[in-house]
Amino acid sequence: xxxxxxxxxxxxxxxxxxxxxxxxxxxxxxxxxxxxxxxxxxxxxxxxxxxxxxxxxxxxxxxxxxxxxxxxxxxxxxxxxxxxxxxxxxxxxxxxxxxxxxxxxxxxxxxxxxxxxxxxxxxxxxxxxxxxxxxxxxxxxxxxxxxxxxxxxxxxxxxxxx
Amino acid sequence: xxxxxxxxxxxxxxxxxxxxxxxxxxxxxxxxxxxxxxxxxxxxxxxxxxxxxxxxxxxxxxxxxxxxxxxxxxxxxxxxxxxxxxxxxxxxxxxxxxxxxxxxxxxxxxxxxxxxxxxxxxxxxxxxxxxxxxxxxxxxxxxxxxxxxxxxxxxxx
Numbered sequence: 001x002x003x004x005x006x007x008x009x010x011x012x013x014x015x016x017x018x019x020x021x022x023x024x025x026x027x028x029x030x031x032x033x034x035x036x037x038x039x040x041x042x043x044x045x046x047x048x049x050x051x052x053x054x055x056x057x058x059x060x061x062x063x064x065x066x067x068x069x070x071x072x073x074x075x076x077x078x079x080x081x082x083x084x085x086x087x088x089x090x091x092x093x094x095x096x097x098x099x100x101x102x103x104x105x106x107x108x109x110x111x112x113x114x115x116x117x118x119x120x121x122x123x124x125x126x127x128x129x130x131x132x133x134x135x136x137x138x139x140x141x142x143x144x145x146x147x148x149x150x151x152x153x154x155x156x157x158x159x160x161x162x
Numbered sequence: 163x164x165x166x167x168x169x170x171x172x173x174x175x176x177x178x179x180x181x182x183x184x185x186x187x188x189x190x191x192x193x194x195x196x197x198x199x200x201x202x203x204x205x206x207x208x209x210x211x212x213x214x215x216x217x218x219x220x221x222x223x224x225x226x227x228x229x230x231x232x233x234x235x236x237x238x239x240x241x242x243x244x245x246x247x248x249x250x251x252x253x254x255x256x257x258x259x260x261x262x263x264x265x266x267x268x269x270x271x272x273x274x275x276x277x278x279x280x281x282x283x284x285x286x287x288x289x290x291x292x293x294x295x296x297x298x299x300x301x302x303x304x305x306x307x308x309x310x311x312x313x314x315x316x317x318x319x
Contacts, residue, residue: 048222050183051180051219052216053218055216089312094302133268139216
């Protein structure tokens with residue numbers, strides 16, 4: 001990773017549809033270089049993917065529900081993760097360490113949706129407790145939180161120190 | 163209620179492909195959806211103008227960029243403390259913090275990515291110094307993403 005990589009990342013974070021040719025022009029590089037950098041970062045796992053951010057309120061979603069799940073000590077956490085991942089509307093599941101064992105995020109249309117998912121999670125044998133929090137944020141997927149470079153300069157400072 | 167956007171099966175297909183890869187060529191989308199390139203172009207245009215597609219961006223692995231720790235911090239507070247918390251997190255220049263107001267278990271859900279544990283410890287201590295005692299920190303481990311679970315279709319008005 002070097003400064004050119006980070007510049008390419010920044011350009012694509014702003015608009016991932018921009019052609020490599022245009023980015024190359026802006027950064028004074030050849031299109032081939034930009035493409036190579038992109039592909040290299042993809043291979044290295046720095047870039048998960050180019051994606052679009054949707055506002056799902058436009059098709060009737062009113063927000064997200066966070067389910068904080070505690071696992072029963074008799075079961076593996078992986079079992080809970082596996083079962084919760086199968087539920088409709090649940091788009092992200094993670095093992096967490098702290099007050100809870102698993103977090104799950106679901107897009108919801110209304111409270112009824114959340115209650116339904118909540119009940120389904122409760123039914124899973126390996127789950128001992130579920131708590132819910134709601135937000136009215138309807139951005140989907142989660143690019144706003146995951147891997148969006150908000151402050152490029154800050155990132156570069158941090159990176160060049162390494 | 164905000165303006166609803168009507169989408170059909172083809173729009174949903176396009177959206178799913180673009181979530182997977184926003185650089186997908188129009189030609190490939192056209193083949194996949196069995197419509198003309200022009201039709202794909204017009205549909206994407208409409209989805210963007212309606213605000214359903216907010217923007218095309220990158221999904222980056224911040225772990226590879228030095229942000230190895232991610233955590234969700236659930237906070238319970240009095241309404242008059244909310245602005246303080248927002249300011250505090252902003253002033254800390256935690257590079258990757260997202261704050262959502264929430265209902266239910268917590269009043270605020272803060273998602274942060276940090277370079278090391280001290281940053282999170284610092285944040286927690288500062289929150290407690292602000293008089294916010296109910297802070298629940300949960301560190302993220304392996305994450306599974308299943309976008310396909312979410313139904314993308316126009317819902318009844």
